[in-house]
Each structure stands twice: as structure tokens, then as C-alpha cells.
Amino acid sequence: MDFFLQLLVNGISLGFLYSLSALGFVMIFKSSSVLNFAHGELLAIGAFMFLVLSLWANLPIVLAFALTLIGSFTLGFIIERFFLRPLIGEALIQVIMLTLGISYMFKGLLLFVFGGDIHDFPDFLPEGLALKWGAVELPSVYVATFIIGIIFLIIFGFFFKYSSQGIYMRSVADNQPAALSLGVNVRRVFAFSWAIAALVAAMSGIVLGIVKGINVHELSSIGLKVFPVVILGGLDSIGGAILGGLIIGLLETFTGGYVSTSLREIIPFIVLVLILMVRPYGLFGLVEIERV
Amino acid sequence: MRKFQFHPCGNFRETYEEELAIFETDFGRLWLIIGLVLLFGIIPFISSPYLLYILNTIGIYAISAIGLNLLIGYTGQISLGHGAFFGVGAYTAAILSTRLGFPLWAAVPAAGLLTAAVGMVFGIPSLRLKHLYLTIATLAGQFIIEYVFVHWEELTGGAEGITITNPTMFGLDLSNDRTLYFMIFICFTVMTWMAVNLVRTRFGRAFVAIRDNDKAAEGMGIPIFQYKMLSFAISSFYAGFAGGLYTYLTRSITPEPFNFGLSITFIAMIIIGGLGSVTGSVFGAVFIVALNEILSEATVFLMNIGTSTGFAITVAPLREFVFGLAIVLFIIFEPKGLAEVWRIVRSSFKLWPFSY
Numbered sequence: 001m002d003f004f005l006q007l008l009v010n011g012i013s014l015g016f017l018y019s020l021s022a023l024g025f026v027m028i029f030k031s032s033s034v035l036n037f038a039h040g041e042l043l044a045i046g047a048f049m050f051l052v053l054s055l056w057a058n059l060p061i062v063l064a065f066a067l068t069l070i071g072s073f074t075l076g077f078i079i080e081r082f083f084l085r086p087l088i089g090e091a092l093i094q095v096i097m098l099t100l101g102i103s104y105m106f107k108g109l110l111l112f113v114f115g116g117d118i119h120d121f122p123d124f125l126p127e128g129l130a131l132k133w134g135a136v137e138l139p140s141v142y143v144a145t146f147i148i149g150i151i152f153l154i155i156f157g158f159f160f161k162y163s164s165q166g167i168y169m170r171s172v173a174d175n176q177p178a179a180l181s182l183g184v185n186v187r188r189v190f191a192f193s194w195a196i197a198a199l200v201a202a203m204s205g206i207v208l209g210i211v212k213g214i215n216v217h218e219l220s221s222i223g224l225k226v227f228p229v230v231i232l233g234g235l236d237s238i239g240g241a242i243l244g245g246l247i248i249g250l251l252e253t254f255t256g257g258y259v260s261t262s263l264r265e266i267i268p269f270i271v272l273v274l275i276l277m278v279r280p281y282g283l284f285g286l287v288e289i290e291r292v
Numbered sequence: 293m294r295k296f297q298f299h300p301c302g303n304f305r306e307t308y309e310e311e312l313a314i315f316e317t318d319f320g321r322l323w324l325i326i327g328l329v330l331l332f333g334i335i336p337f338i339s340s341p342y343l344l345y346i347l348n349t350i351g352i353y354a355i356s357a358i359g360l361n362l363l364i365g366y367t368g369q370i371s372l373g374h375g376a377f378f379g380v381g382a383y384t385a386a387i388l389s390t391r392l393g394f395p396l397w398a399a400v401p402a403a404g405l406l407t408a409a410v411g412m413v414f415g416i417p418s419l420r421l422k423h424l425y426l427t428i429a430t431l432a433g434q435f436i437i438e439y440v441f442v443h444w445e446e447l448t449g450g451a452e453g454i455t456i457t458n459p460t461m462f463g464l465d466l467s468n469d470r471t472l473y474f475m476i477f478i479c480f481t482v483m484t485w486m487a488v489n490l491v492r493t494r495f496g497r498a499f500v501a502i503r504d505n506d507k508a509a510e511g512m513g514i515p516i517f518q519y520k521m522l523s524f525a526i527s528s529f530y531a532g533f534a535g536g537l538y539t540y541l542t543r544s545i546t547p548e549p550f551n552f553g554l555s556i557t558f559i560a561m562i563i564i565g566g567l568g569s570v571t572g573s574v575f576g577a578v579f580i581v582a583l584n585e586i587l588s589e590a591t592v593f594l595m596n597i598g599t600s601t602g603f604a605i606t607v608a609p610l611r612e613f614v615f616g617l618a619i620v621l622f623i624i625f626e627p628k629g630l631a632e633v634w635r636i637v638r639s640s641f642k643l644w645p646f647s648y
Contacts (some may be wrong), residue, residue, distance in 0.1 A: 035424050086624050092423050093370050097563050100556055101591045106614025111609030224435075224552070227428055266439040269432040273417070277428045280421055 006137070008250070009109020015249020016060035017211060020149050020204040022229040022241040024155075030173040030236045031193035034084065034095055038103035039201060044110055044216055045074050047209035048200025051119055069205065071201050071255050076198030080191045088190075103220065110216045117211040121206075126155045145207050153242070154202060160238075169193055173236065228268035232265040232275055234282030243283065299309065312492045328481070338472050344469040344583060348541050351476040352534045354577035357561040358487045358570055359530020364559070365568035366491060368503030369424075373430040374558045376437035377528045379537025380549025381407045386454040386545050387447065396475065400536035407532020408525040411435075415524030419517050422506075434552055441547035453546035456539060470601055476537055480580040483530060487570050490526070500568075531558075560615070564622045566620055566631030575630040583618060587611045 025039045049071050053064035083102060089097055159168075160166040171179040172189045180186055205219060212218060229248050235238025248268050256264035275282065299574050305311050313319050337349065360374050371377075383402040388394040394402065414433040418426050448454065452502050489494050499517050501509035510516050539545055557580060565576025626632060 011340065085622060091372025094623050094627060096427065097619055099558055101616040101619030101623065104612050105620065108609045112613065166307055229430060231428060262443055268436060269435045273429060274430045276417055276425060280425050282440060292615060
């Protein structure tokens with residue numbers, strides 16, 4: 001039973017990390033229908049930016065965190081402006097390959113600067129955060145992850161619900177021509193959604209870095225793990241991304257715990273195929289997929 | 293004797309046959325003959341072993357890229373799993389030749405056929421899914437096949453892979469790069485010829501119709517699903533065939549090379565070469581392989597210079613950067629790829645000195 005509970009806790013923690021990583025991805029897809037294959041690299045860039053600012057430049061943690069968010073926000077703008085804007089209206093394959101090209105560029109640069117080793121953040125979390133119930137342990141990093149994640153989810157919930165920019169973004173996601181005709185600046189919305197997605201990605205990257213250590217390969221491979229998560233939850237649903245992440249995380253840990261450790265890596269993709277065959281729009285996605 | 297045709301000074305086509313002709317003029321035929329003589333009569337005898345190895349790699353990748361272009365460029369179905377399909381072909385050929393003693397001429401087409409079957413299995417989602425959903429399904433296929441390569445150890449040898457020893461055919465030693473060169477480029481010529489002709493048949497036109505507007509295509513009486521499956525099958529056949537040849541080129545295969553990165557490399561070839569163009573796929577294969585070689589030469593060169601400074605060792609990741617940059621630049625500035633550049637160059641020669 002203890003083993004089961006520990007797996008459950010591990011699964012939820014891992015799943016929450018996936019949910020956080022998937023958020024930025026869904027945000028971009030929701031507003032501009034772009035599948036962002038460079039998402040893993042955005043996570044990595046955020047984590048490394050924080051590493052440089054906090055550890056190498058020796059800034060206070062809060063300041064480094066804020067600067068990282070600002071930096072990645074700007075990076076998102078730049079990516080949209082220079083790479084994706086020329087491609088509005090192009091075929092799917094061009095857009096996918098463009099994001100893949102960007103991901104190779106970022107990965108090359110990161111490897112060039114930081115190498116393929118694992119870097120660690122300094123220990124800045126208070127020990128008191130760790131939780132313990134009987135035999136089940138939850139290390140302080142995971143508790144911190146939950147807290148950071150939930151704070152950001154609330155902020156984004158309010159942002160999308162009440163701020164004008166958030167409402168524009170939802171309108172573009174819902175119906176682009178209608179939003180255009182009502183005077184929404186769709187280009188600015190695209191730019192904003194990339195910027196915000198990069199910001200969310202940086203935040204998730206930092207959290208992932210705290211939990212797993214910062215490694216270019218590790219973080220960029222999470223960019224591909226995002227696909228099962230978002231398909232399961234529904235490509236355009238933020239709530240779905242969160243639940244999808246939890247389900248995939250639980251599935252991975254339980255497969256790893258009870259079936260076989262090697263199957264663990266592949267089980268999300270098997271689920272992905274099944275979901276695509278049965279319910280392609282996911283658990284919470286909008287049912288408007290075109291049947292062939 | 294029939295009249296020779298040279299470059300017309302306008303568009304004088306009167307029948308559909310003329311529109312579909314491969315060779316617009318007799319110059320085209322002449323160039324083809326010159327090309328074939330170069331390919332089979334001159335290049336293999338003046339090339340160094342290193343260059344022969346590069347050319348063999350180009351030939352194999354070009355076959356696979358042509359197949360992928362039939363799927364993506366002509367039918368408009370995106371597959372992110374062609375690296376794995378290539379691997380299925382490579383493993384099939386290796387297993388058939390080591391376990392069952394198949395010779396190359398049987399093992400490679402058999403590899404192609406089996407891969408075609410696998411490709412059709414992963415094409416089944418196209419019954420229900422379109423566009424990015426299909427793309428993601430093939431992405432999952434890539435990872436599942438990769439997993440099988442590593443974990444079905446009785447068949448694939450796991451991470452250690454399979455080594456084939458002393459391949460021969462008709463008494464020829466196939467571990468000789470020059471003999472292999474002839475094998476690969478005969479296959480390459482035949483496969484290219486088949487692809488060029490396929491796209492002018494009703495199958496090829498149906499593919500293009502599905503790409504441009506699948507609803508209209510269905511309205512015109514094209515059974516979409518069957519044609520999509522056919523396209524998946526043909527495309528994976530090309531990938532598996534190329535994979536089978538790859539086994540004979542490297543003679544030792546492990547799961548390592550057939551990863552997601554290889555799928556991306558294939559797509560990069562056809563994007564850079566030109567979507568919907570058989571010539572473009574070949575250009576793309578040449579470009580990517582050449583780029584890779586130049587970059588690794590440059591890395592070695594810099595490493596030799598910089599042994600004292602310790603700077604050059606970190607240059608290696610820049611290969612990934614340049615690869616990504618090439619993809620991005622082509623998509624933004626020349627989305628039709630090298631095939632379009634080639635067309636522009638040719639027509640500016642043709643129109644010289646009166647280009648308008």
C-alpha cells in the first residue's frame with residue numbers, strides 16, 4: 001500500500017510538471033494554431049537564463065526570477081516577429097519545420113554555451129516545505145512546484161478572464177475572422193501569445209530545473225513529451241492540459257512501478273495513438289475536428 | 293528521321309500528352325544521357341574512397357527523400373516517422389541476410405515491401421485524422437518503432453544491433469564501395485524513373501488532387517482513403533528500400549541512427565530541395581549530406597587549430613545550429629527550395645540576353 005501511495009504521489013508530482021510544461025504549448029496553439037516543436041528549447045532557455053542570472057551573476061533569487069521572465073517574454077516576441085510572422089497563412093509542414101529549425105538552432109546554441117552536462121541551481125528552498133505522511137514523502141522541491149504552479153494558474157485564469165488582452169486572445173482563439181472584424185489586432189495577439197507562452201515555458205523550465213537538474217537534452221526532450229499530454233487533454237484546452245499532464249504522469253509512474261521500467265518511456269505515446277483513434281479532440285478539446 | 297526539338301520561344305503545347313511529357317525538348321534527353329554517362333562511366337572511377345562513401349550516402353538518402361516527397365509534397369500527408377520506417381527497412385534487410393541468407397537483390401526489395409506494410413499500418417489513422425493530428429500520430433509511430441528496435445532483442449539484437457558479414461551478390465564483393473556504388477545508383481536511377489513517371493499517372497494526379505483539396509477530390513470520385521494508404525505504402529516502400537541499402541553500406545546497424553532526428557533530416561531534405569519535386573528531393577539530399585560533411589570537416593579543422601586554445605571542442609554543437617538555420621532560412625526566403633532556384637537559373641540562361 002505504501003508503495004502504491006508513493007507511486008501516486010510521485011505520479012502526481014511528475015504529472016504536474018508535465019502540466020506546467022504543456023501550458024505554454026497550448027497557449028500558442030490556442031491563439032495561432034501553431035504546433036510548437038521548439039517548446040522544449042524554450043523551457044531550457046528559461047532554465048539556463050535563470051541559472052546564469054542567479055548563480056553566475058549572483059543576483060538575488062527574486063530579481064533573477066523576474067529578469068528571466070522578462071527576458072523570455074522578449075524572446076517570445078522576437079521569435080514571433082522574425083520567424084513566424086512571415087509564415088502566416090503558409091502550409092502546416094512549413095510552420096512545423098520552421099519551429100523544428102528554431103529548436104535545432106536554440107539547442108545548438110545552448111550546447112555551445114553550456115555543454116551537455118547537468119547543472120544545478122543553488123539550494124534556495126527552505127527545508128520546512130517538505131511533507132511527510134507515514135511512509136510517503138514529498139520533497140520540498142515538489143511542494144514548491146505545486147505552490148508556484150498554482151499561483152501562476154490563478155494569475156493566468158484571471159488574466160484570461162478579465163484583462164482586455166486576455167479577452168482578445170480568447171476571441172482570436174475562438175473565431176479569428178470574427179475577432180478581426182470586431183477590430184482585434186490579431187497580429188498583436190499572436191505576438192502576445194508567443195511572448196506569454198515563452199514566459200510560461202521559462203517558468204516551467206526553472207521548476208523542472210529545480211527538480212531534475214538543468215540539462216539541455218533532458219529539457220528539450222520534454223518538449224516532445226508535451227504532445228501526449230496536450231492530445232489527451234485536448235489541444236486547445238488549458239484545463240485539459242493540466243488534467244492530461246496529471247494522467248500521463250500517473251500512467252508513467254504506475255507503468256514504471258508495476259509493469260516494466262522500459263515501457264515507461266513509451267506508454268504516453270501508445271496512449272496518444274489510442275486517444276487519436278478514439279477521441280482525437282481529447283478529453284476537453286473543442287469537438288470541431290474535421291472528419292475525413 | 294523525326295524532327296529534333298529545341299527550346300521553343302513560347303508555349304506551344306496542344307495536347308495533354310505534350311503537357312505531361314518529361315522531356316520538353318531533345319536537349320533534355322541529351323542532358324540525361326550525359327548525366328548517366330557521368331554517373332556510371334566517369335564518377336565512380338575518378339572518386340576517392342571517401343568521396344564514394346559520401347556519394348553512396350547521398351544516393352541512399354535521395355531514394356528515401358524521393359519517397360517522402362511523394363507523401364508530403366504530392367499527397368500532402370505529413371509523416372514524422374520516416375526515420376523509423378528507414379530503420380524498419382534496414383533491420384529487415386539485415387535480419388533477412390543474416391538469418392535466412394537472403395542475397396541483396398532479394399533482401400532489399402523485401403525490406404521495402406515489409407516497410408510498406410508497416411507504413412500502411414501507421415497510415416491507418418489518416419482514415420480519421422487530418423493535418424496536425426495525423427502528424428502527431430506519425431510522431432507517436434516514430435517513438436513506438438524506435439522502442440521496438442531497442443527492446444525486441446531476439447530479433448533486433450537490442451542496443452548492440454546486427455552486423456552483416458561479407459555480403460556478396462553474383463560473385464561480386466559488396467563490401468567494396470565501388471561495387472556498392474553501382475548497386476545503389478542503379479537502384480537510385482530506377483526508383484527516380486519510377487517516381488517521375490508515377491506522378492504523371494492517374495495515381496499521381498489523384499495524390500495532387502487530395503493535397504490541394506480533399507473534398508473536391510472526393511467529389512471528383514477519388515477514393516481518398518485508399519489513395520492516402522497507397523501514398524503511405526509507396527512512400528514507406530521507398531524509405532524501406534533505402535534503409536535496406538543502408539544496411540549494406542554500413543554493414544552494422546544499431547537503433548541509434550533511426551531516431552526522430554533522422555525523420556527531421558529527411559523532411560529538411562525535401563523542404564530545402566523543394567516540396568512536390570522529384571529533382572528537388574535529390575538536390576535536398578545532396579545539400580544536407582554535403583552540409584553535414586563540410587561542417588564535420590570544419591569541426592575537425594578547427595579542432596586541429598585550436599588544440600592549444602581548447603576552444604574548438606565546443607564548436608561541434610554549432611552543427612545543429614547551422615542545420616536549423618539552413619531550414620529556417622530556406623522556409624522564410626525560398627519556400628519552394630533549391631528546385632525553384634534551379635528553375636530560375638535555367639530560365640535566366642534560356643532567356644539571356646533578353647530577360648524581361
